[in-house]
Amino acid sequence: MARITIVSIWSLFFLLVHSCRQVSNRTDELSVIEMNSSAKAPVSRLFRQIDLVPLETCDSSLIGIAIKRIERKADRLYVLNHMNTRVNLLCFDTVGKFLFRIDRNGNGPQEYTYLGDFFIEPQREQLVLIAESGHFLYLDLDGNFIASRRIQRGYYARQTVAPEDAPFYWAFNDAQEYPLGIDLIQLDTATMEIAETFSSSDIFPNILSSPLATCGAQTLYYHLNDTIYDLGKEEKKPLYRVRIGKKQELCKQKLPSLIAKDPVGYVAQMGKWFQEGDFIMVTHIGATPSLLFLSAFKQDPLQNQKLQAQAFFAIYDKSTSQTYNSDNLKWDLLGLESIADVELIGCSEGVLYGWFRKPFSAAEKEKINASPHLPQDTKDKLLRHTEEDNPILFMLR
DSSP, rough: OOOOOOOHHHHHHTTTTOOOOOOOOOOTTTTETTTTOOOOHHHHOOOOOOEEEEOOOTTTTTSSSSEEEEEEEETEEEEEOOOOOEEEEEEEEEEEEEEEEEOBBBBSTTBBBBOOEEEETTTTTEEEEETTTEEEEETTTTOOEEEEEEEEOOOEEEEEOTTTOOEEEEEEETSSSSSOOOOOOEEEEETTTTTEEEEOOOOOOOOBBBOEEEEEEEEEEEEEETTTEESSSSOEEEEEEEEOOOHHHHHHHHHHHHHHHHHTTTHEEEEEHHHHSSOOOOEEEEOSSEEEEEEEEOOOTTOOSOOOEEEEEEEEETTTTTEEEGGEEEEEGGGGGGGOOOEEEETTTEEEEEEESSSHHHHHHHHHHHOOOOOOOOHHHHHOOTTTTEEEEEOOO
């Protein structure tokens, strides 16, 4: 298996794009999500149950350097898997048994040269693969090819979400490609054609990979001015302000002049800020009716000689307006005091999905094996799990 303990920060930095439109709205009176909150809590205060899913390991199911997206349909989990040189889609059942892989890289009529994202079309219950420049592949839920489509005005969507009962999809476009400078696109659900385009107000580099999320009819958008908006039908309404810290704010204040002075070399300065712990990168957002989360990368505090990322997340409890940082959560449902390098990826029907990016130690496995919250078959799989195996997914409900 490709090792997943080190994430290439440079590969994330080179996703940077620039944008220009002014999205205003005051944010000084919004509820605040404190990414570095010191509040402590057991996981059981926020969730009643945790399910562990050790993913089956074989030559066709190897997880690469990152899991970008997880979607669930019935008893299946569809995983968008980023390898070092390609992206594919893996399907497992909800206990981790590998079912099949979708890997159609190529130039043929049923293939793609770029896979930016996928989603499950709710009405027809089909997999929609968003490929290069206006190219879409439609597959059934078993991965069998149904059809492909190419539209005249192409784009490179890195994330697509389907608001509940809406006649359109929202897509987050890779503005380095086409359309240049456009990072939000509204798509017609019937044709996948562009209905409307928007460009971000942020002059800073966009290092987000998945800044969109849906919660019922609401579509949330994390913007690099550290504001979370609801992409409503009439206007973009600010909902939350995200407070990351003074160092992050100072870095952002310096970025415009750095970019103007050296449009390429500023990336090295950002890498230095990251390694020094002054800068973090938010990668995912998700929400349920009661909770909201942001996942991010920061410099591993145990590595001061080299650039190495560590995942963490913040959970905002809407009922109490309290934020909990994953570094301060006690994983009591697993019998563990804390877990480092853990990433939340998405949510569906009130369930949060994530993965442990590092394998559990022998001592941690013993504690988990003593937990009364897991079935014995899951504990047995965990005890057999090794560093060479695929990572362990988890579901919080």
